[in-house]
Amino acid sequence: MVASEELFHSLAKGLIAWSAFLFASLLFTEAKYGRYAEKSFYVMNGKLGWFIQELPALAVPVLLLCFTECHRILYTCNRALLTLYIIHYVHRILIYPFYLKGKPLPLYMVVLAFMFCLFNGYLQCGYLLYSAEFKEEWITCPQFIIGLVLFISGLGINIHSDHILRNLRRPGETGYKIPKGGMFDYISGANFFGEILEWWGFAIACNSLPALAFAISTSCNLGPRAVHHHRWYKKKFEGYPLCRTAIIPFLF
Template structure:
């Protein structure tokens, strides 16, 4: 498959414009999901919804990997070496967990169909964008595997993934199967922020963007901040209104700051 530079740049810029638009929309109308879903909205089960919306970001890069043939190596350049595939699998790791592990562990509320559809479209586009760019467009020097940005970015990604998974575990442990009640989460990053799971995911994609060091990766990181950052604030405000004894030292998303 040939590189479509114009398409990659256009999709990346469109992603950033969409991120700003989504951020502005959420400041006026909070996203209707989870505890904020009205009774009259059509929904599907949380497990089915998460699977349908997240799995395209795993399957599309996987398909590109399987269909991609190795290039002839060029002096001073590597097109599809081990490091390149490592970054693709790094991206896919998050969505493997979301699609096939988190999905079957979640005890969340039903998800509105419109959100499932919108998320599935986004994950399809972004999954193709990240996979296609890494496998067919990005150019790296032979020495890039020892670059500090790659090592730092990968470590930050692992840190964010760990925070995200641990925070999800804490949230699940607050409910018994079948319960829909809300309780104050404690432990891990929840001691510092209300949106610990969101904080972890933002850290993940920040690390990914640093490791890849490209416009598509940065565009995805920017979209993540604009889309789930407001949700952390929304949760923070709901916790404060719901519980009189909610810890006042906690911030919404960024420890000690915001």
Template sequence: MTNGSDSRTDSISQILPWTFFSPDHEKARFWVHYGLVIAGFILAVITYLSQAFKPAPYGKHDNTKSSKCRVPQRIAHVGADGVLGVIGFSLIYFLLGEHFDEAENIVMYCLFELHYLHRGLIHPLITRYSDKTVPLLIPLGTFLPNALYFFINADWIGSTHYYRGYYYDPRFIIGVILFVVGYIINRASDWKLRSLRTKSGEQGYQIPHGLLFNYISCPNYLGEMIEWGGWTILTWSLAGLVWWLFTCATFVARSRHNLQWYREHFIEYPHHRKALIPFLY
């Protein structure tokens, strides 16, 4: 009888390598978490539909420079990404988490923070922006979704118990590898874009060359999509999945608009380049 029960447990763990709050024991926490996951999925769909035909007024697509409701770029990025990604995520992870001290969870936490320590703090301080201000709606439109997705992901990895030895599981290994590969692509692409402006505050855009820029317009977006795809596999969670879907919803639309912008503004722009995925899209 015991052997049969152990066999069923093993087969379940092969599909779900974790235990999370049960609706029988932690009803409120369970339904709050998955209610927010559903909200995250709906928001991802809305985000894609809202940006599919008209790009967000950001960067090269910013046509609102005469608007009075503008804030400094650096402060906007630090507030929307750094404060929530580093401080907010850590508070949820440590204060609400019940398994934050387990090895697998610590690895996940460190990977997330690796991204946002750079994205939310270092990147805004070293980037040479073409415009020092940005419409207030841009950081607000980033802050609010981030608050949702960061909460459910911090809640998940802080409160989920992964079965012993999960770091030997293919999902853990593949997820970490994809995250690191995506991080390297994202960082290298951002550095290449930064190097196009040789002086701080230099205006105007240039055609990037080298690395994946020889094949697509937005390898920085591709790198981040690979990162969060790896995160989804690593955490094996719906929280990770809806965050990845939101990332895709943003970057799939934005990369196409960027490609169109480059083709409209540079006659010599390479015609063979795709928007986001080499040779395909």
């Protein structure tokens, strides 16, 4: 399979343009899932829905590796970056959904997320497998190491924040509580912050337009949701900590 760098750059630019539109839309309305979900006949089980919508992100690199000639996988740095991507989605697809206690997902949200993961899975993994060509010494460069540290830190924050959210309520309890501990002591969207940090670390380590487009997309999607969560918490809980910001500690 032949895929040029120009193709991946064109796809990345398209993703950035879509992200700008999405960001503008989400500033004025909440994505209709979770606590903002509206009643609909077209819903599916939350665990199954999450598994299905994220599955292409992991299936795409597996299929590419199995059924195409991916010469770039011979490069150490390409393998390392692809491994980071796969680690994230192994957790998001094979572990995270089975701990969910949330509401059913609207079917249209599952379809849209499925399409995004299919597109972005090809953009990120296709670029690493067909186009990107890193020199062997890149893996020891400060930029790669900084990106790696940010990615691992973001992954840890994301997993720890999800753990806090899962354990807010005791068995039999309902309703919402104020999350405490970890990055939640500083921001309302700690889980979102962790994922955003992950993909900016990935973008820094990759030093590529496709990875940058993914980081921008993640920020444009999760950033507004964190802002809406912050406003919701302040409105619902009279004693909500004033020192917390929405998504960037001490700033915003």
